[in-house]
Amino acid sequence: xxxxxxxxxxxxxxxxxxxxxxxxxxxxxxxxxxxxxxxxxxxxxxxxxxxxxxxxxxxxxxxxxxxxxxxxxxxxxxxxxxxxxxxxxxxxxxxxxxxxxxxxxxxxxxxxxxxxxxxxxxxxxxxxxxxxxxxxxxxxxxxxxxxxxxxxxxxxxxxxxxxxxxxxxxxxxxxxxxxxxxxxxxxxxxxxxxxxxxxxxxxxxxxxxxxxxxxxxxxxxxxxxxxxxxxxxxxxxxxxxxxxxxxxxxxxxxxxxxxxxxxxxxxxxxxxxxxxxxxxxxxxxxxxxxxxxxxxxxxxxxxxxxxxxxxxxxxxxxxxxxxxxxxxxxxxxxxxxxxx
Numbered sequence: 001x002x003x004x005x006x007x008x009x010x011x012x013x014x015x016x017x018x019x020x021x022x023x024x025x026x027x028x029x030x031x032x033x034x035x036x037x038x039x040x041x042x043x044x045x046x047x048x049x050x051x052x053x054x055x056x057x058x059x060x061x062x063x064x065x066x067x068x069x070x071x072x073x074x075x076x077x078x079x080x081x082x083x084x085x086x087x088x089x090x091x092x093x094x095x096x097x098x099x100x101x102x103x104x105x106x107x108x109x110x111x112x113x114x115x116x117x118x119x120x121x122x123x124x125x126x127x128x129x130x131x132x133x134x135x136x137x138x139x140x141x142x143x144x145x146x147x148x149x150x151x152x153x154x155x156x157x158x159x160x161x162x163x164x165x166x167x168x169x170x171x172x173x174x175x176x177x178x179x180x181x182x183x184x185x186x187x188x189x190x191x192x193x194x195x196x197x198x199x200x201x202x203x204x205x206x207x208x209x210x211x212x213x214x215x216x217x218x219x220x221x222x223x224x225x226x227x228x229x230x231x232x233x234x235x236x237x238x239x240x241x242x243x244x245x246x247x248x249x250x251x252x253x254x255x256x257x258x259x260x261x262x263x264x265x266x267x268x269x270x271x272x273x274x275x276x277x278x279x280x281x282x283x284x285x286x287x288x289x290x291x292x293x294x295x296x297x298x299x300x301x302x303x304x305x306x307x308x309x310x311x312x313x314x315x316x317x318x319x320x321x322x323x324x325x326x327x328x329x330x331x332x333x334x335x336x337x338x339x340x
Contacts, residue, residue: 001124001134001142001157001159003017003157004124004125004132004134004158004206004209004223005120005124005132005133005134005135005140005142005159006131006132006135007134007135007140007159007160007161008160008161008162008163009159009160009161009162009163009165009167010157010158010159010160010168010171011158011165011166011170011173011333012155012156012157012159012193012194012199012202013156013158013169013173013193013194014154014155014156014191014192014193014194015122015143015145015154015156015157015192016044016049016119016141016142016143016144016145016156016157017044017047017143017156018156018173018190018192019142019143019156019157019158020044020045020048020054020091020117020119020141021048021051021052021190021192022158022169022172022192023048023052023089023117023139023141023153023169024048024049024051024052024089024117024175024192025040025052025172026086026165026169026172027088027089027115027117027138027165028056028088028277029049029052029080029088029089030053030054030086030088031050031053031054032053032055032090033051033054033055033085033086033087034054034055034056034057034074034080034085034086034087034088035054035055035056035057035087035088035089035090035091036047036056036057036059036073036077036087036089036090036091036098037049037056037057037058037059037090037091037093037282037295038058038059038060038061038063038068038091038093038095038100038119038282038304039058039061039281039282039283039302040060040067040068040093040095040278040279040281040282040301040302040306041093041095041119041279041281041282042121042132043282043285043287044121044143045091045093045119045280045282045290046058046091047120049091049317050076054088055291055292056282056288056291056292057076057080057291057292057293057294058108058199058281058282058283058291058292058293058294059072059073059076059293059294059320060072060293060295060296060300060301060302061095061293061301061302061305062296063236064236064238064300065095065098065099065100065101065236065238065241066095066096066098066235066236066305067092067093067094067095067098067099067100067101068092068093068105069295069296069301070101070102070104070105070107070108071296071297072294072295073090073105073109073294074108074294075294075295075296075297076292077094077108077109077111077114077149077293077294078171079113079284080216081112086215087112087114088114088236089112089114089115089116089117090101090105090109090115090116090117091117091119091241092105092116092117092119092136092137093116093119093121093122094118094119094120094121094122094123094126094133095122095279096122096235096243096245096247096249097122097123097125097149097216097243097244097245097246097247098123098126098235098241098243098244098245099120099123099126099127099128099133099136099241099243100128101238101240101261102128102136102220103129104187106136108151109234115137115138115139116136116137116138117137117138117139117140117141118133118134118135118136118137118139118141119141120133120134120140120141120142121142121143121145121156121191122143122148122244122246122247123207123243123244123246124148124149124150124187124244125149125210125212125213125244126241126242126243126244127204127241127242128240128241129240130242134159135159136159137156137163138160138316139159139160139162139165140158140159140160141156141157141158141159142156142159143156144156144198144202144205145156148246149209149212149216149244149246149316150202150205150206150208150209150212151201151202151205151213151277152194152198152199152201152202152205153198153201154198155194155198155199155202156194164257170196171189172189172190172192173189173190173191173192173193174189174191174192174193174279175189175190175191176188176189176190177233182306182307205225211316212245212316213325215316215318216244216245216246216248216314216316217243217245219245219248219314219318220234220245220248220314222323222327223248223250223312223323223327226327226331227327227331229332230256230257230330230331230334231252231253231254231255231256231257231258232250232251232252232253233251233252233253233288234249234250235249235250235252245314246314247311247312247314248276248311248312248314249309249310249311249312250309250310250312251278251304251305251308251310252264252308252309252310252326253310254308254309258333258334259333261277261307261308261309261310262277264310264330264333265277265310267333268326268329268330268333271329273313273325273326273329274313275310275312275313276310276311277306277310278305278306278309278311280308281293281300281302281304281307282304283302284303284306293314312326312330313326315327
């Protein structure tokens, strides 16, 4: 994985969530610190902020990539500086297999002296300006959960060019056991190691990463070509991005299609075709009620994506016949709703 991400050091862990937790720990994020985090993501990106007693500040997306808005991040860091609050880290999520726009994000974070943790859980195999996903922050994380492009059934990875950070993470991940013959512990550690069996599975899976990325991209391209006249607005892929299209995602022009996104999801479920909404933003989650949320000063992009977004079937092992059935069913619903 270090070779794929073009970083110097990596350590295998029990989950991507564990990797984010350890990233925060080795960066010395402390109780009371602020941690900026993409709002439009899965809860695993944000939960570790609470593990270390820090306070999350959620950042809106930009329309160009659906990932963290550099302008919104700049506003949030400026507000924190005015308030005299310490910001321990910024967790930037690469959404649905696509890297965030790291050049402006780096410029903003360097201006405030805040380290980046790159949540690349969904983007192994993606690139930003021809550089592999995972190596843009002081620390990067990957996930090998069962739904990822390659999987160990459950697992993760923490990567960095800074060997001392990875060495510290490895120590904490093995119950913080001191390097002496007897069992001695001077601080609290965690049981975050990946088992050797799962690591073996992962080594086998890495061999087919390229094939799986190609298949996911082909599925997305087929949806876009075949459903282009049905009212879908596909997740954009900027010129600087090579996305894995981990999931095939879009927003729906409900007036043009003829039904709401939730109705479409329900109708497809009746046909045994599983689809889901896009991520519910963290600032809308009950568990983070009251957390600060920062946009670029305009309407919330994350809210809009959640309200009208859909994830279509897109597994690497999806057959051409299954893909055609999903497309034909969706087209049939669009035609039927227009006729009605």
